[in-house]
Structure formats: structure tokens, C-alpha cells
Amino acid sequence: MDTEKIINAEELFSQDKEAEWILAAKEGDQKAFHQIYIRYHRRMYALCWRMLADKSSAEDVCQEIFVQLWLKISSFCGDSQFSTWLHSVATNIVLGYLRKQKNWLQKVFSIEEQGVHEITVEMAELSELDKHIMRLPERARLVFVLFAVEGYRHEEISTMLGMAVGSSKSQYHRARSLLREWMD
């Protein structure tokens, strides 16, 4: 019981601190913004790496997320939890980056995606499941990360990725099936 109280108190304290940091960052306090960075950069980096399947791009886009956050933080009005809002901002930035990266051949001929990726040396630090997620074809990977890891609904994913809800579901099953196959 006491432990529970302590945990709750810690949680509340941490939320209070976060609210203070947000308020100060809105007023241009870089130190407060750094605290927000310290708290969230690992989560943002995980999101970037899983969605982009490329370490170097993940580093670039993770930095971009925090630069955009610095510029946009004044528009956070507290209607939702900060972490929820940040994840939605970050997801949009990652998807925007992916759209910009698509080469003209893919755009003109609607080539769906490249095949299965190889596990690279850079992925050594990742968990087994993460390594396999990185190998997934792009659409299957994006749907899998957004649904299974980030907790979005297929309806939301279909809007984000510009695909039918049914396609989102089938890509998810495709991802699961490939992961099961590879993890056997």
C-alpha cells in the first residue's frame, strides 16, 4: 500500500515537473526544453528507427522532431496528454519524411515497395523482434509499428497512410505472418 502511494506520488511529481517544463519551454526556456528532450528522446528515437528501418535517418528525423517540437510547443493547449500529442506530431513528421524520400520512380509508376530488408551490423544493438521488424517491407512495417507498438487503430492508420482500412488490416496480418515465419 505504502509502495503504491510512493509510486503514485512519484508519478504526480513527474507530471507536475513536466507541466512546468512545457510552460517554461513555451516561454523560450531551452533548459526546460532539454528536460523534455531527456524524457522523450529515446521513445522518439525508437519510433523513428522502427518506422524508417534506417539508423542514420532515424537520428536525423529524431532531431527534426525536437526542432519542430520547439517551434510548435506553444500550440500544445493541454487538451490531451503531452506524450500523446508528441507521438502524433512525431508520427506525422516521420510519415512526411518518408513521403519526401520516395523517389520519383515510385511516385510515377506506383511501385509499391522494396522487398524484405537485410539485417545490418547497425541493428546489433536491437532486440530480436526489432531486428525482424526492420526487415519487413515498408507498408507492412509501418502498419505493424503504428498498430502493434504505437496503439493506433486501423481507421486512423488508413487515413495516415492513405490506404483502405482493409489494406491496413491485411498489411498487419502480412507483417505478423512474416515475423512468425522469421522468428521460428
Add this chain to the structure above:
Amino acid sequence: MNNRKKTDQELEVEITQLSSEITPTKDLWVGVERAIAHQAQERSSSIFKRKTHLAWAASVIAAILLTWGALYPQTQIKQAPSNLALMMEQNFEKNKQLILTSYGQSSSKGLSSEAQKQLKELALARTAINKALKADPYNSDLLNLLRWTQQQELDFLQQIYSPQWQTI
């Protein structure tokens, strides 16, 4: 079948155990900090430019109002009231709401005090022009000034809410 089901469950367990965090191998804050400093520099110079523009606009407005007042006494310029300025203002308000809504804002209240100040100055300029237009509803210079001021306000809102991509 049984074996597949088991693998499915195992996968589910692996997914739930997946860490929500991955630690980057290099310090990403350095790049973020540099980009923020660069942004701040650009911002302050653009704010300075904007303030110069506003000061210039305010002087032009004041000069026009003074000249107009001296040349045409109030009694002579009483004409049928025009709805043009009113329509422009209504149109402007719609566009402003459209911008705010498109960026998920219900109003511009959540902005920083500096941004609020800028918007207030532009709103004051608009009020002054509208006041002058009540006395002289068909003055094309005043109508152009009103349109210019409204555009400045819309551009400013776009600039705040729609940050550009930049290289780090």
C-alpha cells in the same frame, strides 16, 4: 495448427515485451540545440523586419488619415455606407479561423506573448483602418491598406503554425 497458434501467442508476448525506448548511440541534443539557436536567430531577424514593416505601415496609415481629414471635411464625405470593408473583414475572419482550425487551434490564445503582441499590433492597425473607412468607405488606398494588413496577419499565423523543414 497447434504449433502455429503457439507461435502466434509467443509473438504476442514478444510484442508486449517490446521496449518503448531505444537509446541512440550518439548525442542527438547537440544537433537539436544548434538548429534551435539557428531558428532563434532567424526568428529575431524576421521579427525585427516585421516590426519595421509594421512601423512603416502605421506611419503610412497615420499620414493618409491626416491628409484625408485635412482635405475632406467630415460633412462633405458623407456617402452611402459601403459593405466592402465589412465583407473584407468577414472574409478575413473566415480565413483566419480556417488557418487556426487547420492547425488544430480554436484561437490564437495559446501563442507566446511575443506572437500575441505582434498579432495585437496588426489588429490595432486594422481597427484604425476600419475606423477611417467608416468615414470614407470608397477610398481604394484605405481598402488596399486593409487588405495588406489582413494578409500580414494571415501570413504571420501561417508562419507560426506551419514550421518549415530544415537541415540539421
